[in-house]
Amino acid sequence: DAKTTQPTSMDCAEGRAANLPCNHSTISGNEYVYWYRQIHSQGPQYIIHGLKNNETNEMASLIITEDRKSSTLILPHATLRDTAVYYCIVRVSFSGNTGKLIFGQGTTLQVKP
Amino acid sequence: NAGVTQTPKFQVLKTGQSMTLQCAQDMNHEYMSWYRQDPGMGLRLIHYSVGAGITDQGEVPNGYNVSRSTTEDFPLRLLSAAPSQTSVYFCASSYSKSSYNEQFFGPGTRLTVL
Secondary structure (H helix, E strand, O other): OOOOEOOOEEEEEOOOOEEEEEEOOOOOOOEEEEEEEEOOOOOOEEEEEEOOOOEEOOOOEEEEOOOOOEEEEEEOOOOHHHOEEEEEEEEEOOOOOOOOOOOOOOEEEEEEO | OOOEEEEOOEEEEOOOOOEEEEEEEOOOOOEEEEEEEEOOOEEEEEEEEEEOOEEEEOOOOOOEEEOOOOOOEOOEEEOOOOHHHOEEEEEEEEOOOOOOOOOEEOOOEEEEEO
16 A cells, blocks of 8 residues: 655644645555544544545545645634544555555644634 | 444453453444554554454454454454553444445544553
8 A cells, every 4th residue: 555644733723724735656546545533532533535536525525636646635614623633544446455544643633713 | 323333442451361342333344343553553453354254364463363253243352461452442344345435433442451
């Protein structure tokens, strides 16, 4: 699975959009980009995933660059409850893998009032 | 749906004791897995299962056993607890192990081995 690089920490004002970047320059054509978050002491929570098209759901939007070497997770209106560690993960799709999610260090997002 | 449930939430063991961490899901997911999370180590895969009766080892399986007799349940057994097994344990499930499917995590079991 390709490695990812994320900033260690970010701040965001409550009510503003939070834009979390992720670099995955070695991503291959069959690898998906996933975003999870972990709020303190809780289990990781799935947010969104995509292959090459931009995706949107009720939680967030995922913007993937045309060359797929980077992506941005957008939380459109951040609230204090969005304070968490956000993990960008790339996963290969073929069935020979273990299904393991490789969590890096992630980005600690602090939403401030 | 209750999603993925784990019991107990907290557990303290003495070295050498055995116990079973319970995990259940009500989403009819084929794929289930166990991770442990330690400070500075991220989440590491212990064991996983792609369906009832099928289990396999992850990256840190030593000291743990699993079985999958039903689709819903995937218990993790600590055979003889050691202080190195002090950790937070998360169970996860998904429709399959494919990248097409998101994984859902339980709330975790916080285990301390004295």
